[in-house]
Amino acid sequence: MTITLYRHPLSGHSHRVELFLALLGLPSRSVDVDLASAEHKKEPFLAKNPFGQLPVIEDGATTVADSNAILVYLARRHAPDSAWLPKDDVALAEVQRWLSIAAGPLAEGPARARVAAVFGRAMDVEPSRTIARALFLTMDAHLARASFLVGETPTVADIALYTYTAHAPEGGVSLAPFPNVRAWIARIEAMPRFVPMKATATAALASAS
Numbered sequence: 001m002t003i004t005l006y007r008h009p010l011s012g013h014s015h016r017v018e019l020f021l022a023l024l025g026l027p028s029r030s031v032d033v034d035l036a037s038a039e040h041k042k043e044p045f046l047a048k049n050p051f052g053q054l055p056v057i058e059d060g061a062t063t064v065a066d067s068n069a070i071l072v073y074l075a076r077r078h079a080p081d082s083a084w085l086p087k088d089d090v091a092l093a094e095v096q097r098w099l100s101i102a103a104g105p106l107a108e109g110p111a112r113a114r115v116a117a118v119f120g121r122a123m124d125v126e127p128s129r130t131i132a133r134a135l136f137l138t139m140d141a142h143l144a145r146a147s148f149l150v151g152e153t154p155t156v157a158d159i160a161l162y163t164y165t166a167h168a169p170e171g172g173v174s175l176a177p178f179p180n181v182r183a184w185i186a187r188i189e190a191m192p193r194f195v196p197m198k199a200t201a202t203a204a205l206a207s208a209s
Contacts, residue, residue, distance in 0.1 A: 003028040004058040006048065008035050010118055012111055012163040013067040014055040015197040020071055020159045022195045024078055068099045071156040083153040094150045098157035105135045111164040113171030117204040125172065125204075132173040136165070136181050143180035147187060154188065162188050163197055172204030 003021060007014030007030055021028045033039050033054055041052040048056045049065035056065045057073075064073045075085035086092050109131030116125045139161075142149070149157040166185045168175060175182050188194065 001027075001060050005030045006033050006045070006054060006056040006058075007031070008033055008054055009198060010200060011054055012114070012167060012197065013053075015163045016067050016159050017055045017057065017070050017074075018197075019162070019195055020074055020156070022193045023159070023191060024074060024084075025193060026074070026078055068102060068156075068160055071159055072099075075156050084156050086150065086155060091150055091155075095155050095157045098149050099160055101135070102157075102160040105131055106161055106164050109133075109135050110168040110171055110173055113173060113204070114164065114167055115171075117171050117202040118200045129171070129173050132168055132171070133177075136168070136173070136175070136178045139165070139184075140178040140180045143184045148184065154191070158184075158188060167197065167199070169208040170200050170202050170205045172202075172208050174208040 003026055005014070005017055005021065005028055007018060009030075009032060018028075018030065033045060035054075039045055040049075040054055045056075046052055048058070048063055051065070053065065055067055055070065056063065057070050059073075059077070062073075064070050072085060075082065079085075086095060109128050112123075113125045113128040113132060115121060116123050116128075139149075146152060148154045149161065162185065165175075165181065166189075175185075189196070
């Protein structure tokens with residue numbers, strides 16, 4: 001059965017789901033939602049997610065909203081015996097910690113700075129860039145000791161943090177000072193069936209290079 005993904009092509013939240021669907025080899029189709037006309041804040045989309053946020057998937061009769069929740073659902077439903085969502089208590093707790101980071105510092109840092117640059121929103125992005133650099137410094141130190149965020153095998157934690165990290169330069173945050181983060185990005189991009197998110201040329205990107 002084909003899974004339907006409601007997304008925006010420049011949304012990092014949407015891309016993490018699109019990427020995971022591809023890595024799992026699951027048949028899917030994408031339906032683009034028009035953010036400019038606030039389609040996500042109107043019916044019939046609100047019937048799928050009353051919070052009016054992307055992404056959302058429909059898997060048969062099951063509808064799941066929130067990108068991190070979707071990653072967990074897909075791992076448990078479609079790859080239950082894989083390492084994407086560990087069964088070990090400590091490893092699973094580590095995955096949850098990184099998912100919380102994805103919803104916190106990642107969203108408030110590199111994701112917010114990128115949104116301002118890509119969509120032309122007027123906001124002070126320096127606090128977000130500061131958050132991003134602090135996050136990447138912590139990740140870089142962590143990834144000096146492991147290939148992936150939770151040990152030597154990729155998990156949904158890596159998928160949750162990949163997109164906004166890889167595209168951070170679009171928001172004016174250089175990855176040059178973080179060699180272990182860049183090596184981690186390369187490892188993810190080398191996975192079979194990897195699909196990229198379209199890069200956006202921004203003025204902030206030029207300043208981060």
